[in-house]
Amino acid sequence: MEPSNSAEASVGYLVYEVARAFRRRFEDEARRHDLTLPQWRALAELARKGGVSQVALAGAIDADPMTVSGILDRLEKRGLVRREPDPNDSRAKIVRLTDDGLALYDTAKAVGVELYEFAVLGLSPAELDAVAHGLTRIRNNLNGPRADQKEDA
Amino acid sequence: MEPSNSAEASVGYLVYEVARAFRRRFEDEARRHDLTLPQWRALAELARKGGVSQVALAGAIDADPMTVSGILDRLEKRGLVRREPDPNDSRAKIVRLTDDGLALYDTAKAVGVELYEFAVLGLSPAELDAVAHGLTRIRNNLNGPRADQKEDA
DNA sequence: GGCATATAATAAGCTCGCTTATTATATGTA
DNA sequence: TACATATAATAAGCGAGCTTATTATATGCC
Numbered sequence A, B: 001m002e003p004s005n006s007a008e009a010s011v012g013y014l015v016y017e018v019a020r021a022f023r024r025r026f027e028d029e030a031r032r033h034d035l036t037l038p039q040w041r042a043l044a045e046l047a048r049k050g051g052v053s054q055v056a057l058a059g060a061i062d063a064d065p066m067t068v069s070g071i072l073d074r075l076e077k078r079g080l081v082r083r084e085p086d087p088n089d090s091r092a093k094i095v096r097l098t099d100d101g102l103a104l105y106d107t108a109k110a111v112g113v114e115l116y117e118f119a120v121l122g123l124s125p126a127e128l129d130a131v132a133h134g135l136t137r138i139r140n141n142l143n144g145p146r147a148d149q150k151e152d153a
Numbered sequence C: 001g002g003c004a005t006a007t008a009a010t011a012a013g014c015t016c017g018c019t020t021a022t023t024a025t026a027t028g029t030a
Numbered sequence D: 001t002a003c004a005t006a007t008a009a010t011a012a013g014c015g016a017g018c019t020t021a022t023t024a025t026a027t028g029c030c
Helices: A009-031 A039-048 A054-060 A065-077 A099-119 A125-143 B012-027 B035-049 B054-060 B065-077 B097-120 B125-143
Strands: A081-087 A088-098 B081-086 B090-099
Touching: A009 A039, A009 A099, A009 A125, A009 B012, A009 B097, A009 B125, A039 A054, A039 A065, A039 A081, A039 A088, A039 A099, A054 A065, A065 A081, A081 A099, A081 B035, A088 A099, A099 B012, A099 B125, A125 B012, A125 B097, A125 B125, B012 B035, B012 B097, B012 B125, B035 B054, B035 B065, B035 B081, B035 B090, B035 B097, B054 B065, B065 B081, B090 B097
Parallel strands: none
Antiparallel strands: A081 A088, B081 B090
């Protein structure tokens, strides 16, 4: 009945469970900062890169532009982020942390880092590398073309 | 595109990307059946187990009861699923596939299976096992308390 | 029996992730 | 110059995942 140690749950399911568990746990611990995981990721990216356009931000945090627009709406409403016109492209907006945003990120930044370290406790660097290697392969497979279909028209 | 073969992203990020890529890809291919991944998972579980309560279903597909309630609302509205009173507990409802639900699952069942096989192409059984092992550990860490965990060899 | 507590399902309401469509601007090309 | 096409951001709307709260029933304990 119980799975043996070689019959672990399928990787497909595990990936889903881990992603969910990580988000749940993160938001549990980031509650006192009132930050969701995607919001934290956006702040982290802005803290690293300074001002970026929304498409660039979307690319950096692997999210879709519409999703980023919504996340920024909420962060902007709280005064954590600012949207400025792009002087080189009047369709685009440059997103920046406000002082409040930077301050909040500075105090919340450890949450993600420490949670990650906690999550991988008990795994050797080699084991972790094996996981990274396998997941990278899977990601690339999934983002690539499918064997039984054409390259687009 | 890719920085290099060995400079992989952090496992935290990879898990998120893979989960997202898998869902996106699945729903792309299951569009002709008008099924989302969580809906497919619910149907799969019901096809395997027959009638189960909603909490049991939630446990089986690693979802929260409120989420399951919503998924079942949509499936029931399409006549794929039926909620019957539980004779042993009048708070509970037993969920079952209808004939239509079973028929749809039979035709859609291959989608998930084949996509999974496609996703892990190029990984040896040993590599895949290493991924499963690492992810299991991470999941257990994240679901456990701020201490060491037990389960899994 | 009576009462506190736990549990099953749902309601309301939020964020996120997505699709499709719209508006405004940029850019390439004839 | 004019026109076709591409791109940046947003609007509307849906499914999913979550929280908090409510209703109904079950269960444990005195």
